[in-house]
Amino acid sequence: MRVVHVVTLVSDNGAYGGPTSVATGQLEECAARGHEVALVSLWQGRSRAPAHIGSVPLRTRPAWAMLPGRFTGVIHPLLVKDMWHSMGRADVVHIHAGRDLVSLTALVVAVLRRKTFFTQTHGMVEPRRRAVVKLFDRLYVPLLRRARGCLVLTERERQAVAEVIGPDGPPLLTLPNGVRSAYAGAAQHPRSAREVLFLGRLHPRKRPEAFVEMAALVHRRLPDTRFTLHGADEGSLPSVLRLIASRGLEEVVGYAGALGHTEAVRAQARAAVYVLPSISESFSMTAIQALSVGTPVVCTDGCAIAGELARRGAAVVTDGSPRAMADAVCELLTDEEKRSAMVKAGHQAVEEAFSIQAVTDRLEEIYRDI
Template structure:
């Protein structure tokens, strides 16, 4: 099959986060299975856009800010022409759709082209009451309803999308994100420095400030521990630096900027614990990446996959307060056997649920149903098979 994925932004700092890495991972696995794949996106970076992301062919236009908003208003006029041409030869169009101009354009072109397309919302489509969102949704929601299916990560996201698109929308199909299972090359917990890792956008919802507050508490009990933050700054870095100075943590807590994927994998692998303090995290892709790298993980109760991970013994789940996170981190750093048990359970969770191989199996089934010439809209048979 000829598969076209559309995502809003690819950048050298990974600013768009999960949707981009998920699209790339899905396409790499589909390409390995013999499908012809293309990723179409805007590009933002200090250098020209690459021709490929990993093994995935990439077609881009430079990102331009046409409207206010971090990603909402990004666009390039010629991207519409690119979408029209690329969709013409595609068997399946897969749109990683947020509330932004690129997603709106992709949905509109797919509808005008009368293409069978899927939408995947990545937790980005939730009920909103602001007037500007309601105005945008007058165009966006009718187009989203024309998808053959809408892929959602969790039951919570399914409810949110259902509220937005109403009863006339497409089937909502649960599909987790997936990573390629990895094994650290002979790494053992005894070799690891006592490093605690934060790797996410420095956005208030990700709560890097709570990570620093947690670090201050851990440092009092375990002064040898070190704490690293990585990720593109999205407004929270000044607060992070203020807290580091206020707690006297210079040299204890460091910020290393955004990382390329290969560098991020190495950061996961050398950390003793990975902490994601986010509230209302739709999924938690970095948790899966850290587990795949063989690192114990800690998240909050409001993370979309917290219940699944906790039931498997694959993560420590707290209420997200700095004190609770600090107590959990101290417990993990002091107990090598507990860390090893988390690593083992994390690998098992990745292999059984969050492996890209498992996700691609499910996705291929949806694609076959979608691109069949006589297919009707995706129904309950596929929905029930992947929930």
Template sequence: MRVVHVVTLVSDDGAYGGPTSVAAGQLEECAARGHEVSLVSLWRGRSAAPARLGSVPLRTRPARSVLPGRFTGLMHPLLVRDMWVAMGRADVVHVHAGRDLVSVAALAVAALRRKRFVAQTHGMVQPRRAAAVRLFDRLYVPLLRRARGCLVLTEQERRDVAEVVGAGGPPLMTLPNGVRPERADGAGEGGRRDREVLFLARLHPRKRPDAFVEMAALVHRRMPDARFTLYGADEGVLPAVRRLIAAHGLQGIVSYGGALEHAQAVRAYRRAAVYVLPSVDEPFGMTVIEALSAGTPVVCTDTCGIADELARREAAVVTDGSPAELADAVCGLLADDARRAALAEAGRRAVAEAFSVHAVTDRLEAIYRGL
């Protein structure tokens, strides 16, 4: 099959997060199975766009802000032409569709090209009452209804998308995110650091990096040798994070390392003793399964979309998200090597059985063939 995916943004700092890494992972696995694949997207970075994302051919245009919003208003007029050309030869079109101009353009081109296409919303399409969103949805929702299927992560997302698209919408099909399982031999450059606690996500209010710093302050009182590192593109919270570090006197204890490319992120997971995601209402938690795949014990909150599944498998420590409970979980893991090892093994097993890109692409191929 000739498969074309469209995602809003590829960048050198991973700012668009899960949808980009999911698209790349799905396409890499499709290519490994003999399909002809390509990814169409905007590009933002300090250098020219790469020709490939991993093994996936990449067709990009520089991202330009034509409307307000961090991602909503990004566009380049020539990207529409690129979509038109790429989709012309495609057997299947797959749009990673948020509420943004790139997604609207991709859905419209697929419909005009009379292509059979699926949409995947990644938890980004939720009921909203703001006037600007209702106006945007007058164009967006009719196009989304043209999809032959809409891929959702969780039952909550199924309910959200069903409410947005209303009657006459496409079939809603559950498809989890998947990662390529990491090898279990070794812990990356320099080995695993027994006292390093990691935050790796966008510095966005929903991800709660400030709660990570508050947690770090509590852990430091009990375990002064623990160290804490935050990585991720800043989305407005970095000044508050730095103020909290100073207020708690954690200079040299808590550090910010900026945004990481994927290979660097994998090494960061593999070095850390514990990965903490304090995020609330996380639709899925792509970084959680990336950490699990790297063999790193995970602490998350009970509003993470896969928290129940991980708790059932005893593959992560699930908390209420408060700094105190996060700190208790981290201290418990840092003090117990055997428990960390058991949690890491259960996490790898969960990835292999439920969240591997191999299992996900089996399902995705069946959906494509059904089109």
């Protein structure tokens, strides 16, 4: 089977986050099963775009900002040519579709090419009342309705997408995100006994300031603990740095910039605890990736998979307050029995529910049901 995926942006610092890692993970597993695969995307980075991501051929053009917005307005005119050529040979097209120009263009090309296509919205398509979004949706939503199916992560996303596309939309098919377990290999990376990690965009929704407040509380109880934030700045970095300075934590909490996917996984494998303070997460690939490398996770009840992780004993779920997160981190750093049990449960959760192998089994079923 010839499978083509389209995602808005691939970058050297993982700026587009989950959708890109999901697309490449799905395609790598499809390639391992003998399918012919390709990824079409824009590229943003300090160097030239790679020809492949792992085993996945990459067709890409430099990202040009044509309209306001970090991702919504980027495009390159020649990307249309790449889409047209790649989709023409495809048996199935899979568009990781947000409300942006690349997704809109991919939908148009797929319809004009009369291709069977699926969309996957990654929590990016929710009801919005802004006039500019309503105007965009007049073009975008009718194209979404032409999909063979729309892949959603959770029941929460199913309800949001259903409200946007209405009763005339395609079937909404549940497909979780998946990762390749790296638990066995994680032991090869020296793990810090006292490093707590934040990994995500520095954006108000991710609440990096809450991470710093949590760090201040943990530091009072466990002074040898260190805290690192990684991620592209999307507006919160100045306030994070001011907060670090005002709390006198310059020697304790550090911002170390954004990381590409491989470096991000290594950072998680080295950390003692991964903290996800976000108040609203449609899934959280970073949490699943942390579990896959044997790093305990502290998250909030705003994460859509928090209930599943809590039920399995695979993460500590908190109300998101700095004190609750600090209590959870301190317990994991000092209670080796609890930590070991959670690591084991996290590995089991990945194997049973969130493995890329299980996800691709389901994806192949969806592709073949055309």
